[in-house]
Amino acid sequence: MRDDRVKKDRSMLLQKEMIAEHFQRLEDAPRSGEKVVYTFVPGNLTELIRSFGALPxxxxxxxxxxxxxxxxxxxxxxxxxxxxxxxxxxxVKADIGMMMSGNIGPTGTRLPPPDLLLLSYTGCYTFMKWFELLREQYKCPTVFLQIPYQGDGTLLPEHREYVVKQLREDVIPALEAVTGRAYDEGRLRELLALSARAEDDLVAVLHSAKQKPSPIDSYFGGVYYIGPIFSAFRGTPEGVAYYEALREEVEERQALGIGPETPSGRLDDQRFRIVVEGPPNWTSFNEFWQMFSDEGAVVVASTYTKVGGTYDFGFRHDPGDPLGTMADYCGGCYTNHNLPGRIDMLVDYVKQYAADGFLINSVKSCNSFSAGQLLILREVEKRTGIPGGFIESDLVDPRYFSAANIKNRLESYFQMLRERRRGQVAPGSDATAEVTP
Amino acid sequence: MSPPTPTSQAAPRSSAASRQRASIVAWARDRYEDLELGSVREWLAQEPGRKACGYLPVYVPREVIHAAGMLPVGIHGGGSMEIIRGDAWYQSYICHLPRSVVELGLTGRLDCLSAMLFPSTCDVIRNLSGMWQILSPQTWVRYVDLPQVNDPERAVEFWTGELRHILSGLTALTGKVVDDEALWASIAVYNEMRALIEELYAVRRDEPWRVPSEELYLLLRAGEVVPVEEWLVRAREYLEASAADKNRPRDNARVVLTGAFCEQPPLGLIMTIERAGCYIVDDDLLLGNRMIRGPVAQGGDPLVALARALLHQHRTTSVLYEPDPTGKAREIPERVEAARADGVIFAAPSFCDPALLDRPMLRDGAEKAGIPCIAFKYAENTGQFQQFREQAGTFSDSIKLWVGTRAEQGRVERGRTGAGGEP
Known part of the structure; x- marks a missing residue:
């Protein structure tokens, strides 16, 4: 990624090496014989995949x-x-387009075709169509794992059992068939134990943002922090080592009372503590980040960093119940929570992290996140008393990132927070009018 | 509620059958246009304690709602209704249906519904279920997670559990004790409805001039809000009247309309397609009605039977996972063949993930089979139909000029063999 404007932390460099090595292994897979399993971030079954010696x-x-x-x-x-x-x-279109253009991955290596498409259908309708589209191209075995949505605010016991049954009777046999290896529960338990260690360290990092100044940015920095655990490295020694290094680095900043590196330099003078809902824009990532850091705004908690697991609410992979814990993990990913649950989570963030403001970046591409966000905005404002802001962009289509428009909205929003702090805007007034659509 | 729409193509006639038919269509149109749900309110007022349950597209098990003693009420948006409050809840890139549903809710038009079911059609409807829990706390809300796994037996087990949850939630509202007999009775009456709808579609397929798309659609829309028993009477009367009061066949192309299973197109758009020269001989409008093919087999546990019917007899649709890797490619050619159609119109609501994500796969299958296709997008409140008229008209002409309609091919074939039949 082009992060040349942000001074790299040690953990970032470590992660870069891990990713490069992983993509190299993927490129080599057709020769090395390692099997490749395509899967999605929310509800990913990395430990299970890796217990069969396959690469996600x-x-x-x-x-x-x-x-x-x-x-x-x-x-x-x-x-x-x-x-x-x-x-x-x-x-979906970026992925399909990449495939049509020769399937050269982001690091410049060629991506291998999948030996198995493992669709863990968690929290996003589009995933189903995405895999149907990929299946048209790759014509490889596909296995589908349905994760029931938490429509009533909880994963019901029978839904958990339904997932476990699918894991045992559909997913594991599919992995056995593709890899030629038998399911090894002992091996899976070992990997899950590694996951739990990394998860502990990740949560310590996320919780560090409760301190003032926050030693991390939990959104723009947060997407780096979640990278290994949300993708290919959960349940690996490399993942454990990364999170130990990251935690150490963050604790060092905590001890020194300093902030994170940002595109505007190290952010020690944190004027606004913000909670953010929604994924970031990736095409203008640093420019977007700088719109915050230039204002002295640090993100202390975000929901996007929970799409691959809500560890900060207590979940840890449990080696004592390998399949059950994977069901719990999948069911608990952020977008698998109903709207009232998402609102509760955001309200909790605002309070726990002593936030000054709450911003929604609403992306065109993702109805799973976006549909209902305007209600979320109103409800969080109502329940916390802090003003919300609303901006719109997209994930990876640069046509939908209007820098001037977004900057203008953010500046207005931070200006309003400043005035509010000075007592010029009475609490309870219609503070959001100028930044909501 | 609707913008000015093209007038009916049926010429005025004065026979008893014609009057009967006109009266049924007028009855259906009244219910279609009534966003206040007057007929639902009348039904509720007829007996103290009655309750109604709303549902969004595409599929919910209406048999269960019926057995629980409630009136199932399809909520298909507000058509061209002016949206004042609903737009404040949705970004510009989200389809129109949820904003009109929210408008209906916030203006009290849905306050006659004690429960609402939100099926797993897409993430917008899924998230609307959570919004409804907040916006309408007095309503019992259930998100209905359709079964999506490869193994039908596992899916039956899951879906039976979901049906039990729905039944238990609804009976908690009505206080009715529902035994197997009551469930079988409800299944039987919806089996009748399914059979009658299939008959209407068969007539539409075989003699499309006899049942104009506009009339069939209005009849089905009425079926979304009136008691099924009342609808069965009206629909049978309509079938009889249409047999005695046929319109003249036209030299139209025969098309399958697909992609319109959730947010419904305006009536004027359906009429425009037909008037531009395309008989719609198969479609996925109000697909929930035809989601299960054929009757639910009697015997055993009624909820298991209902679940089995969905898993083993469902139509291919964007809202259910397609386990067969060749399924998407085969879908349109098979539908075209079954409907003896000349071409396909891909009509999807703007920003409709299920329809638009499926479209490249379906269109690819159609084009590989040499089936002529056109595609467009609409919204439920689309008010201008000229572009659709031109597109559908050109499509019909091109089929007639370059491909030849099935009717023409039939004429040639009959000329060779000397057989009679469909013009």
């Missing part, structure tokens, strides 16, 4: 990386030329 490959990570590296525009155009609608998810 995550299409939406490729899409976002393509966005950060300035490649997604051409890929999306390619897909739209082939008949994909302008109205639908740009992750």
């Amino acid at each position: 490959l995550l299409p939406e990570i490729n899409a976002l990386q393509s966005g950060m590296r300035g490649k997604s525009k051409a890929y999306i155009a390619e897909a739209e030329k082939a008949g994909h609608s302008a109205d639908v998810c740009t992750y």
Whole structure:
């Protein structure tokens, strides 16, 4: 990614090496014989995949990386030329376009075709269509794992059992068939134990933002922090080592009372503590971040960093119940929570992290996140008394990132927070009028 | 509620059958246009304690609602109704249906509904279920997660559990004790409805001039808000009247209309397609009515039977996972063949994820099979039909000029063999 404007932390460099090595292994897979399993971030079964010695490959990570590296525009155009609608998810189109353009991945290595498409259908309708589209191209075995939505605010016991049954009777046999290896529960338990260690460290990092000044940015920095655990490295020694290093680095900043590196330099003078809902824009990632950091705004909690697991609310992978814990993990991913649950989570963030403001970045591509966000905005404002802001962009389609418009809205929003702090805007007045659509 | 729409193509006639038919269509149109749900309110007022349950597209098990003693009420948006408050809840890139549903809710038009079901059609409807829990706390809300797994037996088990949840939630509202007999009775009456709808579609397929799309659609829309028993009477009367009061066949192309299973097109758009020279001989409008093919087999546990019917007899649709890798490619050629159609119109609501994400796969299958296709997008409140008229008209002409309609091919074939039949 093009992060040359942000001074790199040690953990970032470590992560870069891990990713490069992983993509190299993926490129080599057709020769090395390692099997490749395509799967998605929310509800990913990385430990299970790796317990069979297979490598996970995550299409939406490729899409976002393509966005950060300035490649997604051409890929999306390619897909739209082939008949994909302008109205639908740009992750899908960036992925399809990349495939049509020779499947050269974001790091410049060739991506192997999947030996198995493992669709863990968690929290996003589009995933189902995405895999049907990929299946048209790759014509490889596909296994589907349905994760029931938490419509009533909880994963019901029978829904958990339904997931466990699918894991045992559908997913594991599919992995056995593709890899030629028998299911090894002992091995899976070992990997899950590694996951739990990394998860502990990640949560310590996320919780560090409660301190003032916050030693992390939990959104723009947060997407780096979640990278390994949300993708290919959960349940690996490399993942454990990364999170130990990251935690150490963050604790060092905590001890020194300093802030995180940002595009505006180290952010020690944190004027606004913000909670953010929604994914970031990837095509102008640093520019977007700088709109915050230039204002002295640090993001202390975000929901996007929970799409691959809500660890900060207590969940840890449990080696004592390998399949049950995977069911709990999948069911608990952020977008699998109903709207009232998402609102509760945001209200909790605002309070726990002593936030000054609450912002929604609403992305065109993702109805799973976006539909209902205007209600979320009102409800969080009502319940916390802090003003909300609303901006619109997209994941990886640069046509939908209007820098001037977004900057203007953010400046107005931070100006309003400043005035409010000075007592010029009475609490309870219609503070959001100028920044909501 | 609707913008000015093209007038009916049926010429005025004065026979008893014609009057009967006109009266049924007028009855259906009244219910279609009534956003206040007057007929639902009348039904509720007829007996103290009655309750109604709303549902969004595409599929919910109406048999269960009926067995629980409630009136199932399809909520299909507000058509061209002016949206004042609903737009404040949705970004510009989200389809129109949820904003009109929210408008209906916030203006009290849905306050006659004690429960609402939100099926897993897409993420917008899914998230609307959570919004409804907040916006309408007095309503019992249930998100209905359709079964999506490869193994039908596992899916049956899951879906049976969901049906039990729905039944238990609804009976908690009505206080009715529902035994197997009551469930079988409800299944039987909806089996009748399914059979009658299939008959209407068969007539439409075989003699499309006899049942204009506009009339069929209005009849089905009425079926979304009136008691099923009342609808069955009216629909049978309509079938009889249409047999005695046929319109003249036209030299139209025969098309399958697909992609319109959730947010419904304006009536004027359906009429425009037909008037531009395309008989719609198959479609996925109000697909929930035809989601299960054929009757639910009697015997055993009624909820298991209902679940089995969905899993083993469902139509292919964007809202259910397609386990067969060749399924998407085959879908349109098979539908075209079954309907003896000449071409396909892909008509999807703007920003409709299910329809638009499926479209490249379906269109690819159609084009590989040499089936002529056109595609467009609409919204439920689309008010201008000229572009659709031109597109559908050109499509019909091109089929007639370059491909030849099935009717023409039939004429040639009959000329060779000397057989009679469909013009």
